[in-house]
Amino acid sequence: MLEAMELRKTFKGKTVVDNINLYIEQGEAVGLLGPNGAGKSTTISMISSLLYPSSGDVRLDGRSVLKTPGDIRRIIGVVPQEIALYEKLSAYENLRFFGSIYKLKGKHLTDRIANTLELVGLTERQHELIRTYSGGMKRRINIAAALLHEPKLVIMDEPTVGIDPQSRNHILDTVRKLNREKGMSVLYTSHYMEEVEQLCSRVYIMDHGRLIASGTKEELLRILSGEETMIVQLSKPSPELLMELRGLPFVRSAEETEDGVKLIVTKQSGILTEVVQAAERHHVQIVQIQVHTPSLEDVFLHLTGRKLRD
Ligand SMILES: Nc1ncnc2c1ncn2[C@@H]1O[C@H](COP(=O)(O)OP(=O)(O)OP(=O)(O)O)[C@@H](O)[C@H]1O
Structure with a gap:
């Protein structure tokens, strides 16, 4: 459905997105995961035609859309990181305004507003001013605004950052519902591994402007199939x-944790003894050791040498 080909963006000589190739099929929920500054927002701005790439192409059903941004804007809904709402208007009035941008009118617009408010769970509060809303509620209205024109693909830029747990759960449920029940494609960027694991069937991992891995959760976990994670307190x-x-x-x-170290080790016998002996040599007692199968977070650490939220 949508394909980014060799996308590159340079700001003042600095390449912040470097040769990104990714695709989203109809009905797929795809995660774009990376730490702060990895280049996720810049990538999705280019995909959504809000930013022109320095080079590369964006294709919709095989056709380049860089020169005809209207084509792609009709079929996608973008939920930006920043809240883009009028504080002095009610949620309902905001949605009417955004609906008019999409050229929705009359009963169709009223129905779409009712439908999206229901979806984000704010029907009851629709006539209250946005300035009285919590950050999480504003984010939910932002999502409703992006869905008014019934896009085939919704692109969300870290929609749950810095909001209350209730709104966060609501947003995650909404995305799941849109994807699984309505068949809407989703491109979801986050630096929360667990969100992407829950929502997305396929994941792209980005760091320093480049894609460093991609695949289903199972495929990514296979990168560390010969290893184990050892948490040593x-x-x-x-x-x-x-x-x-x-x-x-x-x-x-090996990385330092709050009360010890976390190791990713190649499976083999005798490892525990060696770790215990090393601790003894440094006069440090081992309080507890847990060994488990690596998680996606561990794969990320292994690939990048840093934690997702560093
Ligand atoms: N308009 C701009 N001019 C100059 N540099 C920019 C511009 N936009 C982004 N950058 C730089 O590009 C890099 C990638 O930023 P981007 O916002 O795409 O990352 P991100 O992965 O979305 O991070 P975050 O999770 O913090 O939003 C950063 O170093 C940022 O400072």
């Missing part, structure tokens, strides 16, 4: 122990 922090662990041949990555 220590009696005290020890940078020297961390250094030594990093140097062990079976340790793929």
Whole structure:
């Protein structure tokens, strides 16, 4: 349905998006995951025709849409990171205004407003002024505004950042419903791994402007299929122990946690003994060790050397 081909964006000589290739099929929910500054917003701005790429192409059903942005704007709804609403108008009035931009009129517009308000769970509050809304409620109205013209694809830029848990759950439910019940395609950017795991069937992982991995959750987990995650709780922090662990041949990555270290290790026998002996050499007691199968967060750490929310 939608395809980004070799997208690149340079600001004042600095490349912030570098050779991005991605696609979204009709009815698919796709995640774009990356830490702050990875280039997610810039990428989706180019896909939604809000920003012109330095090079590359965006295709809708095989046709380039860079020169005809109207084509793509009709079929997509974009939920930006910043709240774009009129504070002095009610939610209903805001939606009427956005509906008129999409050239919706009369009963059709009224029906669409009622439908989207219902979807985001704010029918009861629709006549209250936006300035009295919580951040989460404003974000939900922003989502309603992006859905008024019944887009085939909704693109959401970190829609749950900095909002209350109730609105967050509501947004996640809404996205799930749109995708699974209405067959709407979704491109969802986030730096919350668990959200993307819950909502999306396929994930692109981005770091420093580039895609570093992509696939279904199962495919991404396979990257670490020969490894295990080991969470070691220590009696005290020890940078020297961390250094030594990093140097062990079976340790793929090691990072400090709140009360110890987290290791990704290649599965083999004798690892526990070696970790215990290293701790003894540094006079640090091991309080507890947990070993589990790596998560997607671990895959990200392994690929980038940093946590998603660093
Ligand atoms: N208009 C601009 N001019 C110059 N640099 C920009 C511009 N827009 C974005 N950047 C830079 O591009 C890089 C990627 O930013 P972008 O907002 O796309 O990342 P992101 O992954 O969406 O991060 P976040 O999660 O913080 O929104 C950042 O270093 C940012 O400072």
